[in-house]
Amino acid sequence: MMLRYFVYTFAAIWFIHAFWPSVAHAQQQPRPVSQCQAIAETLPQATFASFTPAAATKGQTTAGEVTISYLGHSTFLIETPGGVLIATDYSGWYAPSMPPTVATMNKAHSSHYTLTPDPAIKTVLHGWSDSGQPARHDLVVGDAYIRNVTTDIRAGGGAMEHDGNSIFIFEVADLCIGHLGHLHHELDDSHYSQIGRLDVLMVPVDGGLTMGAESMSRVVSRLRASLILPMHRRGPPIDAFLDMFGDDYDKRYADSASIKVSLRSLPSKPLIYILKGV
Template structure:
C-alpha cells in the first residue's frame, strides 16, 4: 500500500512540474531584433530593401502607417508615431515641443543639445553619452517604437576627441528606420555603418563647421543611402551650401510647413533633401 501512495505522489509532482506554466517574464528579457541592420551595410554599392525578421517586435510593423515629424528648432524634432508615442530629439528645453514628450534623446556637445533638469513628466530620458564611464547603450521599446543608439566621438572644448560623447539615435517604427545623427564630428567608418544599418529617414546637421564640414557630411548621407534627408542644426552658412554638395542623384525641395508625414510606402523613390520650414 505504501509504495503505491509514494508512486502516486511522485506522479503528481512530475505532472505539476511538466504542466506548470513557465514564467512569462522569461520572454521579456530577449533584446528586440533590429530590422534596419544588415551585413550588406558594409557594401557601398548595395541598395537596401525593407525586411522584417520573423522575431521582430511590433515596433517595426505596418508599412502603411505614418510617422509625423515636426521641426522644433536647432536639432530638435518631434516625432509622433501611429500609436501616439511622442519623441523629441536632442532635447534641451530651449526649443519646447507643444506637449511633453514620452521620450527625449540628448547629446552633450553643447547645452543646446541636452539638459540635466528635464521635466519629470518625461517617461524616458536617453543620454547619448555614458553616465558610468562606459559608452551609452540603449535598446528600448516604447509602445510601437524600438529605440537604439550608436555612439561616436566628439570634440572636447580643447579640440581633442572625446570617445563616445555623441550618439546617433535610431528609431524603428511603422517599418521605417529613422536616424538622428546628433552632433556628428567625424565621418563614419565601416563598423559604424554596419551598426547603424539602413536609415530610410535621416536628420543631418548642416552648419558646415561646428559639427562636420558639408562635404564630409554629404559623403555620410550618400553612404547611408537614405530616401528622405532632413537638414537641421544650421548656423551661419545658408543651407544652399549644403545642397550644392549633392549632384543629380538627389532631389532638393523646400517645404511649405515645418512638418512631414512619412510612411514606408510614401518614401520618395529618388533620395530627397527636404528642408522643413524653420531650418
C-alpha cells in the same frame, strides 16, 4: 525494488533541473530585433518605390504614417502612429506644446541637452555615459523601438571625447529613422554596420561646427536614406551643403515645418527636404 525507486527518483530530479532553465528562458520576453540592421545586411542595395496612399493625399492619417516636425536647431518631434512623442536633442529650448514621451540628448553643447528636463517626460535617454563606458540604449516604448550608436565629440583643447555623441535610431511603422546628433567625425565601417538601413536621416548642415559640408555629404551618401532632413544650420547658407549633391538627389524646400511619412510614401529617388524653419 527500493534501489530501482531511488534510481527513478534521481533520474526524474535530474531531468527537471536539466531542462527547467531552458523552458523558463523560452517564456521570457525576447529582446527587440532591429529590422533596419537585418534588412541592410541582406539587401544592402535595396531601394523602395514611391507610392502615396490615396488617404494620405487627402490629408488623412494612415495607420503607418509617422509625423516629423522641426522644432528648432537639432530638435525634431517624431509622432508615432501609436501616439508616442519623441523629441530629439532635447534641451528644453525648443520644447513641443506638450511634454514628449521620450527625449534623446547629446552632450555637445547646452543646446543639445539639459540635466533638468521636464519631469513629465517619462523616458530620458542620454547619448553619453558618465561611467566611462559607451551609452547603450535598446528599448521599446509603445510602438517605437529605440537604439543608439555612439561616436566621439570634440572636447576642450581640441581633444576628442570618446562616445560623447549618439546617433539615435528610431524604428517606427517599419521605418528606420536616424538622427546624427552632433556628429564631429566621419563614420567607419563599424558605425555603418551598427546603424544599418536608414529611410529617414536627420543631418546637421552647419558647415563646420559639426563637420564640413564635404565630410557630411560623404556620410549622407553612404547611408543612402530616401528622405534627408537638414537641421542644425549655422554659418554658411544651406546651399553649400546642397551643392555637394548632384542630379541623383532631389532638393526641395517645404512650406511647412512638418511632414508625414510612411514606408509606402518614401521617394524612390533620394530627397533632401528642407523643412520650414531650418
